[in-house]
Amino acid sequence: MTDLLGWRSRLPRGGPQLAALALALAANAVVSPDFFHLLLRDGRLFGSPVDILNRGAPTVLLGVGMALVIATRGIDLSVGSVMAIAGAVAAAGVAHGLPWGVSIALALGAGVACGLWNGLLVAIMGIQPIVATLVLMVAGRGVAQLITSGRILTFDEPHLLWIGGGAIAGLPVAVVVALAAAALVLLMVRRTALALFIEAVGVNPQASRLAGVPSRAVLVYVYLVSGLLAATAGVLAAADIRAADANNAGLWLELDAILAVVLGGGSLYGGRFSLGLTVVGALTLQTLKTCILRAGFPPEFNLIAMAGVVAVVLVIQSPAVGALGGRLVPRLREVRL
Amino acid sequence: MPPAELLSVRGCTKLYPGVRALDGADFQVRAGEIHALLGENGAGKSTLIAILTGVTAADGGEVRIEGRPARPRGPAQARELGISALYQEGALVPNLSVAENLYLGREPTRFGLVRRRRMEGDARLLLAAYGLQIDVTSPLGRYSTAVRQLVAIARAADLSAKLLILDEPTSSLDADETAMLFEVMRQLKARGLGIVFVTHFLDQVYAVCDRLTVLRNGRTVAERAVGEVSRAELVGLMLGEASAGAGYPARRRGAAVGPAVATFRGFGRRRRVAPFDLQFRAGEVVAAAGLLGSGRTETALLMFGAETADSGEVEVAGRPVKLRGPRDAIRAGFGFCPEDRKRDGVVGALSVRENIALALQARGGWARPLSRRRQADLAERYIKALDIRTPDAEKPIEQLSGGNQQKTLLARWLATDPRLLILDEPTRGIDVGGHAEILKLVDELCTQGLSIYMISSELAEIAATADRVLVMRDRRPAGLIEGAAVSPEAIMAAIAAPPGEAAG
């Protein structure tokens, strides 16, 4: 908030976030020396960076939605469950013989419905976002189980399999879908006045309302987008394993999404947001996960290592460290004089 | 023997990049006096306080406390030297109890355990001395700003402060609370404390202060006993020679009054404000006067649709209009600068540009964005036209002074090309210079044909500006004063009309 030393203006915007991503990538290169080795086979790109993009696709989608929600001072805990619901709907759809397009449309529709539900609870009923979305977080997984009757619903519909394993322009479909969706949302908010409205509502909801900003509509909108993106992520995750796993799909991913926003430099107090940096944050997170998985530590250390690394990254990005850097620079100059 | 100098600041200088914030300022405070520190925004008041409390260090000059040189490094050291400062939003902890706040960091203990009973007893006694009888076990956050301030003062005084700095303590208090605060200040004065009182309200200077120091452009321009300075002289000292005597610029009333712009008939809402009638014609200022809680703010909230009326009708430019919310009001050509700028007006972290563009953009809808270029042009235009003092349009509005924030809000509404501007206490908490500028703007806008509804608690301000005055009392209209009859005395008389019922 306070920018007494002006370090933010001194460093380029997004510098700390990109630095964190670079560090995470460097750590990977240390763990596996041929990390950056890319290979083109059958018109498709293979390599660890591609894997990271592919694995990170759901987090990117959830993160983008979460960034909008958090910008309005809210939070959407239900995204993991919405993923499970969407995956279940898509799988159940093709299992009942519906065309693949209809199944996916139904799955995305389910996401929109979930987002609408959250948005109405928050914007119209005035329930605190963390409580409102907790309802669907808890109940949503049950709904997903109901749809799959408690089993892992495997499918072999060729279009869905293509989403999971195919490629567009050499990149996995999931990567293209996630980046395209992120770009689309970016265009939709930045090329319209939505970004201004979202930030205004997040900074001061009352003043925004009095300035004529349709605060409620803005709130419903962000939860709706979050639900739709979560459903997209759910379809991708189901296509990835060729099955709808109601119990495990998207489990705890809401926390990853929040972390992606935070790693992207977003404040949980709402206001300014950056979708681009949130994507960077999501990819940083996935890069770290990949690094830990590949380092060959015993699995008991996974969580500790992850927590430690995330803490380090957050400290690097913290204003205090930035201020320290800012203070060191003039001091060094003095020494030289 | 002359009273002892408790604090003595001589030739104090402070340079910020490009700005000489203090340029050899002098400042003396005696023990046992209330000393007003006055000056426009940018005069150097805040810098001086920051130096005294150790928040920043002076570049030159000396500070002595009871004759000994002092250079506090940080607020903790300043407190050890006996200097305590209270800001509007005090540094107390809202979710701790009143007693815990009073004894935070110095709780009475026995065997390492806090003696809660004893602490609460002490707290009760301590506050009773200031005439404050409240439940000291309740969280501080439950109490009003006034009580919180008194608790903060009590804590500071109890920490054996010698010099208490009160930085605009009254800006969010009502009349009764202010009176209570003054009583406490007088008590502390009687106990030999020196009190520095920073305020924008000149009346309060005369009400409670013994001496005053006026700063202008980082220099001390006057140090006088309050009784020696007239109000006009004081304004002159603060504003400098050019504006001397410009207490309130008087409008040429009724110069350009045109056709009816908006008409409210029987407009009201149960339990908020009784139905009132009000008509606005182009180019006139209608004011609402009344005590705090008289319903004057509620009239504005209803007229802007911030609360929905449950009776009455509105006609705008001859056509009936429904006001279900602010968006309807904005579509009808209304604009509203609310009383609590910080809470209801400015969108703090956003830039001046975004704050100016917000209402116009909101009216246009999300799908038709104003280009960045268009927003910047808009901002540039109003920054120039209203003389908003900001280094550039991208500065977050929260970093601007109160007066410049208010002008930015005005710009927000002017950008929508409104018919009727509703201004609730537009000059509250704004320094004298800003005050005059805003009233001048109001005059200019009327000349251009706008209607203005202005709510104010300063009768002199209303008298100088308004064509007609709606007097509110006990949440209902209590009279309309028009034209030449508008004077502070007449308004006062209307507010106080049935004797004994005026106190609201």
Place this chain on the structure above:
Amino acid sequence: MSWVVRLATSAALALILTGCGRSAGPAQHAGQLTVGFAQVGSESGWRSAETRMAQDAAKQRGVILKVADGQQRQENEIKAIRSFIAQRVDAIFLAPVVSTGWDEVLGEAREAKIPVILLDRPIETKDAGLYLSAVAADNTLEGRVAGEWLVGRLGGKACPVVELQGTVGSTLVANRKKGFQEAIAKAANIRIVRTQSGEFTRAKGKEVMEGFIKAIGGANICAVYAHNDDMMLGAIQAMKEAGLKPGKDILTVSIDGVPDIFQAMAAGEANATVELAPDMGARALDVLAAYRKTGQAPKFVQTPSRLFLPDTAAAEYARRKGLY
């Protein structure tokens, strides 16, 4: 505000419960045995199969089986047991979601003289008299069967193995790991080169396998051992997408025997699975019947850990498809 939340939550829960729960009616036919089954939940296909097979077995034997879905929460299971006690059922089957904290409620069942049979998972208690019998698989044995198959299949060929563990910290995982290690301890040609947790899920299994392939190269992996079939199904996909042939280039062995692994075996993409028999309900009913006749019951009934290979896969898949 809070009522809205409560309303919404309960509405959603009701929706779930109607799908899974059997409301416990008071009607008890004379002479017919009534058994309450406090089930963990319906978190996996295997779990649903266990419930369904218990219901089928009860119907065959003319026993009324009341299933309570615990939603994977201990307090729900405890509530269900108390309600069974109040209904005076003849016996209680409990598939405990966690291993500790059962002493009090099982004590209440003992006071009401209702025998309790544990299914599938053990509990930790000092008082073994709290339950009549436990029907479960030997998880160490499962790991051993998997390991022994691999040893036999390789016949001395050098083989680096990667292991997909279940969720870190459970005894189940520790035992499946231990059994496998015991089996391959004697074979100098087999060694586990990487082990990582796939958290029992397909998605994680796939991600971890991708990592293994990138980290040490697909050519340097000879076999995958997964603590459950779901992780293996994910791993099979990872291998295929990396251009490897699971079941041929890389051998697979996993545990559980869910239908999809049989499908994969039938397609030649998987080599072996060790079944965790889901017919625990039937065995528990047999124990109960014997106990009511003779007053005797074995403390531990071990279900078999059968190895299944591709030769029977197609038939097994057809048989299991509807069950899970």
